Amino acid sequence: MTEKVIVIGGGPAGMIACGHLAEKIKKVILIEKNKFLGKKLRITGKGRCNITNGTDMENFLKNVPTNPRFLYSAFYSFTNNDIIALLEKYGVKTKVERGERVFPESDSAKDVAVALEKYAVKKNVEVLHEDVLEILTEDEKVCGVRTDKHTIYADAVIVATGGKSYPLTGSDGSGYKLAERLGHTVTEPKPSLIPIVTNEKWVSDLMGLSLKNIEISVYNKKNKKIYTDFGEMLFTHFGVSGPVILSASAHMKNIDKEEYKITIDLKPALDYEKLDKRVCRDFEKYINKHIINALDELLPKALIPVIIKLSSIPIHTPVNSITKEQRKTLIQNIKALTVTVKGLRPIDEAIITTGGIKVKEINPSTMESKIVRDLYFAGEIIDVDAYTGGFNLQIAYSTGYLAADSIINKND
Numbered sequence: 015m016t017e018k019v020i021v022i023g024g025g026p027a028g029m030i031a032c033g034h035l036a037e038k039i040k041k042v043i044l045i046e047k048n049k050f051l052g053k054k055l056r057i058t059g060k061g062r063c064n065i066t067n068g069t070d071m072e073n074f075l076k077n078v079p080t081n082p083r084f085l086y087s088a089f090y091s092f093t094n095n096d097i098i099a100l101l102e103k104y105g106v107k108t109k110v111e112r113g114e115r116v117f118p119e120s121d122s123a124k125d126v127a128v129a130l131e132k133y134a135v136k137k138n139v140e141v142l143h144e145d146v147l148e149i150l151t152e153d154e155k156v157c158g159v160r161t162d163k164h165t166i167y168a169d170a171v172i173v174a175t176g177g178k179s180y181p182l183t184g185s186d187g188s189g190y191k192l193a194e195r196l197g198h199t200v201t202e203p204k205p206s207l208i209p210i211v212t213n214e215k216w217v218s219d220l221m222g223l224s225l226k227n228i229e230i231s232v233y234n235k236k237n238k239k240i241y242t243d244f245g246e247m248l249f250t251h252f253g254v255s256g257p258v259i260l261s262a263s264a265h266m267k268n269i270d271k272e273e274y275k276i277t278i279d280l281k282p283a284l285d286y287e288k289l290d291k292r293v294c295r296d297f298e299k300y301i302n303k304h305i306i307n308a309l310d311e312l313l314p315k316a317l318i319p320v321i322i323k324l325s326s327i328p329i330h331t332p333v334n335s336i337t338k339e340q341r342k343t344l345i346q347n348i349k350a351l352t353v354t355v356k357g358l359r360p361i362d363e364a365i366i367t368t369g370g371i372k373v374k375e376i377n378p379s380t381m382e383s384k385i386v387r388d389l390y391f392a393g394e395i396i397d398v399d400a401y402t403g404g405f406n407l408q409i410a411y412s413t414g415y416l417a418a419d420s421i422i423n424k425n426d
Contacts, residue, residue: 016169016388016425017041019418020159022146023174023189024051026130026407027393027414030092031172033133034418038425042139043166045146045159051134052127054176058365058407063123065101066094066411067404068114074408078400079264084373085398085409088381092415094408104129113245113257115403142166149173149192155387170388172381172417174410177367177394178203189395190370197385199372201397205364206264207406209255210276212353216320220249223316224256229282232262235273241265244282254353260365261401263358267368274355280313280348289345297333297341304330313348321347366406370397380420381413390417 017040021032024046035042044051055063067074071089075082098108098116106129107119118125135141144161149171151157158167175189190200225247232241247256254276266274281289292312300308306329309318322329325344327336336344361367371391375384383389392414400406 016421018043018168019170019172019421020045020166020168021172021174022159022192023176023393024048024053024134024141025174025176025393025410026052026055027176027410028172028174029130029134030097030411030414031174031392031418032139033130033136034415035421036134036136036139038422040138043142043168044134044139045142045144045161045166047143047145049143051131051141055127055130055407056123058123059117061123062117062121063126064402064404064407065108065116065118065126066097066408068094068110068116074400074405077403077405078398078409080368080399081373081397084376084378084396085412087379088412088416089408091419092412094404096415097408097411100133101126101129104132113403146188146192149196149386149389151196151386151389154385156389170390170421172390172392172414172421173395174392174414174417175395177370178361178364193371193391193395196383196389198375198383201369201372203361203367203369204267205358205361206368206399207260207365207402208263208361208363209250209359210253210259210263210266211356211359212253212276213356214353216323217249217253217353218251219320220316221251223249223314225249225278225280225314227282228258229279230258230262231277231279232265233275233277247278252359253356257402261403264368264399264401266355266358269355269358275352276355277350277352280317280351286345286349289348290341293341293345297336301334303333305333305336306330308333321351324351365402366394366399368397368399370395373397381417382420388421390420392417 019035019039020043021028022045032042032044074089106125108116109119110116144163146159146161148160156171173189178187194200229244231239233239241262243258243261245258247259305322305327324347327340376391381390393410
């Protein structure tokens with residue numbers, strides 16, 4: 015009979031697990047090393063918190079590039095509709111934005127964290143702000159944990175310590191070490207959903223420029239297209255960032271060995287022929303101006319000198335003297351503005367990490383370890399990760415819920 019359960023980690027996976035356990039388990043202990051719960055959650059989505067995504071659950075699996083089938087049971091045990099309903103019950107109304115991204119109406123990630131804490135911390139839940147040093151076992155079965163302050167015995171343990179991204183929020187990879195000591199294998203954690211460093215110097219001239227409704231394509235060194243996406247991106251002092259870039263980074267797992275390039279289609283709604291006609295109309299309108307002053311209606315102002323320079327056209331060339339070949343090159347750069355990838359930003363800037371506890375060592379129907387009985391995993395510590403759009407947080411809720419539900423069902 016399971017009467018006492020320890021949950022390690024007070025992020026979204028841990029809080030959902032804790033709240034569900036508290037409905038049926040006599041005593042639940044939530045251990046979080048930070049002074050408050052949901053520290054990383056409070057800064058997610060630039061402080062707005064992209065709670066989940068409104069798409070159907072089958073489409074969720076398509077947005078998980080790493081081990082999607084492992085999440086099938088978890089996604090269906092606690093869906094996007096379930097988290098939306100739960101948050102509404104605790105006072106957080108939601109809204110849906112582009113790409114079916116779900117946000118709190120208040121645009122406050124703090125509201126989401128506070129609601130989940132209310133759900134998690136019930137009368138039979140004790141919250142300890144301690145650092146877990148070891149998970150204790152006896153006869154290949156969990157029997158408790160040892161923290162930096164004392165030893166606590168329990169019938170089951172859920173590890174929801176997060177990955178290695180944003181270490182200042184507590185996601186410092188400590189959970190991997192706890193699992194490895196028990197015989198689990200950890201796929202090396204690498205940054206994912208992370209800004210990209212590029213080789214081109216002109217990129218820094220565009221720092222702060224945000225582009226909407228663009229399409230990117232990622233190619234490997236064999237010039238094979240490995241990813242494409244539509245949406246928003248941002249130029250930075252080191253390279254590129256923004257939603258489509260962060261998702262693209264998830265496909266650059268061999269960054270040390272592979273060469274990648276990204277092409278940016280600034281006008282995806284227009285094919286080459288239609289764009290050529292559009293440029294010709296603009297040129298006709300500004301026929302007596304220099305090229306630098308003839309593209310204001312087509313491109314953001316900061317981008318115009320860059321595109322012209324990359325097209326090898328002197329910026330003070332009169333529009334009426336632009337050759338057909340120059341115009342063709344200009345259109346090529348508008349349809350396929352290319353940056354080459356130098357690397358990724360440091361792992362502590364990653365939204366999530368790819369890698370973690372190998373899924374072959376976890377039962378996908380219960381989230382229980384196949385190596386140690388009554389040991390469960392939830393959230394980013396598992397080797398699963400998804401694109402931007404609320405999918406990674408849904409992984410946390412769903413796996414946290416399934417781990418807790420599996421413990422509860424053992425008592426039935």
